[in-house]
Amino acid sequence: METVKNALQMASNTVWGWPQIMPLMVVILLGTGIFITLRLRWIQLFRLKHAWNVIRGKYDNPDDEGDINHFQALSTALSATVGIGNIAGVATAIHYGGPGALFWMWLTAIFGMALKFSEATLAVHYRKINADGSASGGPMYYIEKGLGAKWKPLAVTFAALAVISSFGTGNAIQAFTVSDQVLSDFNSILTPGNWLINSVDFLGIHVEPVRIFTGLFTTFLVALVILGGIKRIGRVTSKLTPAMAGLYVGGALLIIILNWQNVIPAIAEIISQAFVPKAQVAGAAGGGLLLFLNTMVWGVKRGLFSNEAGQGSAPIAHAAAKTKEPVREGVVAMLGPLVDTLMICTLTGLVIVLTGAHETLINGSILNGSPLTALAFKTGLAPIFPYGDKIITLAVFLFAVSTAISWSYYGDRSIEYLSSSKSIMPYKIVYVIMHFVGAIVSLEIVWAFGDIALGLMALPNLLALVLLSPIILTLTKDYFSRKHKVFKK
Numbered sequence: 001m002e003t004v005k006n007a008l009q010m011a012s013n014t015v016w017g018w019p020q021i022m023p024l025m026v027v028i029l030l031g032t033g034i035f036i037t038l039r040l041r042w043i044q045l046f047r048l049k050h051a052w053n054v055i056r057g058k059y060d061n062p063d064d065e066g067d068i069n070h071f072q073a074l075s076t077a078l079s080a081t082v083g084i085g086n087i088a089g090v091a092t093a094i095h096y097g098g099p100g101a102l103f104w105m106w107l108t109a110i111f112g113m114a115l116k117f118s119e120a121t122l123a124v125h126y127r128k129i130n131a132d133g134s135a136s137g138g139p140m141y142y143i144e145k146g147l148g149a150k151w152k153p154l155a156v157t158f159a160a161l162a163v164i165s166s167f168g169t170g171n172a173i174q175a176f177t178v179s180d181q182v183l184s185d186f187n188s189i190l191t192p193g194n195w196l197i198n199s200v201d202f203l204g205i206h207v208e209p210v211r212i213f214t215g216l217f218t219t220f221l222v223a224l225v226i227l228g229g230i231k232r233i234g235r236v237t238s239k240l241t242p243a244m245a246g247l248y249v250g251g252a253l254l255i256i257i258l259n260w261q262n263v264i265p266a267i268a269e270i271i272s273q274a275f276v277p278k279a280q281v282a283g284a285a286g287g288g289l290l291l292f293l294n295t296m297v298w299g300v301k302r303g304l305f306s307n308e309a310g311q312g313s314a315p316i317a318h319a320a321a322k323t324k325e326p327v328r329e330g331v332v333a334m335l336g337p338l339v340d341t342l343m344i345c346t347l348t349g350l351v352i353v354l355t356g357a358h359e360t361l362i363n364g365s366i367l368n369g370s371p372l373t374a375l376a377f378k379t380g381l382a383p384i385f386p387y388g389d390k391i392i393t394l395a396v397f398l399f400a401v402s403t404a405i406s407w408s409y410y411g412d413r414s415i416e417y418l419s420s421s422k423s424i425m426p427y428k429i430v431y432v433i434m435h436f437v438g439a440i441v442s443l444e445i446v447w448a449f450g451d452i453a454l455g456l457m458a459l460p461n462l463l464a465l466v467l468l469s470p471i472i473l474t475l476t477k478d479y480f481s482r483k484h485k486v487f488k489k
Contacts, residue, residue: 025301026297044114047334084173091373092298096298099349101295104296104298107299108299109337117334119312120315121327124137134320137319139315139460140155140158140159162410163418165456170407172446176439179218181370218397225405255351259354263354276288301454311454327479357375
């Protein structure tokens with residue numbers, strides 16, 4: 001397993017670009033976001049009001065083609081992004097890159113809003129309406145249809161990478177974080193050496209029994225839901241997403257209110273360390289430039305993991321929206337990074353920095369992942385509630401299961417594109433198995449695998465967005481030049 005871990009980490013560094021040479025994915029991702037933002041004249045700022053009206057159902061026509069309404073499409077996409085990236089992702093970014101990594105997460109979100117708009121607009125414009133009335137769409141469809149048949153190998157490449165990424169980014173990482181958090185809770189209440197927390201050899205992997213049991217439980221829940229298809233997923237996530245986000249956000253806001261006098265200094269620390277990070281952070285080595293690049297890479301990497309802007313996953317969900325107007329779903333999609341990163345990830349980062357959890361030694365070391373966020377919540381809520389860490393345990397569970405459910409849909413749309421609908425059930429069986437595997441392997445293995453898949457999946461999609469930007473611009477200008485019918489409920 002040590003050999004596997006080292007190989008995956010080296011591959012991850014290759015995909016994302018070694019900071020010592022050039023953070024290639026950072027340049028590509030931010031560069032594409034800036035290009036699209038300027039081409040669309042900062043649509044993410046000037047069309048927010050219209051996006052809110054669409055979400056409220058003001059323009060929902062029940063006769064439009066598609067599977068789910070605008071709110072359900074956004075909920076499905078958000079349930080796949082508002083999750084472990086907001087809890088464990090922010091924590092790992094700060095652990096390895098320092099507080100300044102949060103600034104670079106903000107930057108990916110701001111420019112990522114324009115990328116999300118573009119992805120969803122193209123997804124609806126080029127989607128395929130199946131014989132049963134359901135919709136299939138996403139980068140594989142707009143690459144092939146928008147760029148032409150000669151680009152189909154790129155579409156196939158994207159779909160294959162999306163399947164692989166669904167096993168890691170949207171599935172194994174979710175399962176691992178739940179089992180890791182539950183193990184952390186059991187470690188705090190059981191005596192050392194207890195059989196539940198004492199690692200055993202299981203299928204050649206050293207793992208604690210409590211993680212095995214947790215993995216079996218979440219695997220059962222995920223398997224139970226994903227067999228129902230996108231309509232059930234839309235109904236489940238439209239209820240789960242607001243509930244789980246409300247619980248988590250409420251706890252974070254309470255901590256910020258309790259520490260209101262330190263909020264401005266914390267924000268100042270985040271911004272200053274984005275450019276001049278401290279040398280003590282776990283991922284740092286070398287001089288000032290390398291420290292800066294390390295912080296930037298971790299921020300952008302975890303920003304992409306959190307909001308998935310430019311990765312090409314969310315447009316697969318948005319393609320199922322009931323609408324005849326591609327741009328209408330585009331403005332809905334661009335709200336994703338706003339909610340996910342600029343709001344929820346910011347709350348997580350502030351709580352960690354305000355409580356000093358990222359500098360607190362526990363048994364001689366600084367925590368990482370969801371246990372770090374749990375420590376921050378426990379410390380921040382201690383004056384009024386001694387079990388703040390249990391909010392993280394519940395949030396991790398809800399976020400992870402919801403994300404895994406939504407990502408299964410991304411994968412089955414991709415496998416259908418590559419093969420046929422007959423391949424969907426075998427895919428789901430492998431997906432369920434990979435969920436359990438994720439629960440029992442190490443943090444370094446599961447995150448490295450997720451980062452590799454994430455970066456590779458984004459590359460063909462970002463290229464397509466640049467090449468199809470004239471189409472995006474034409475659709476956008478046409479949509480906003482017209483008046484749109486309001487449907488009363």
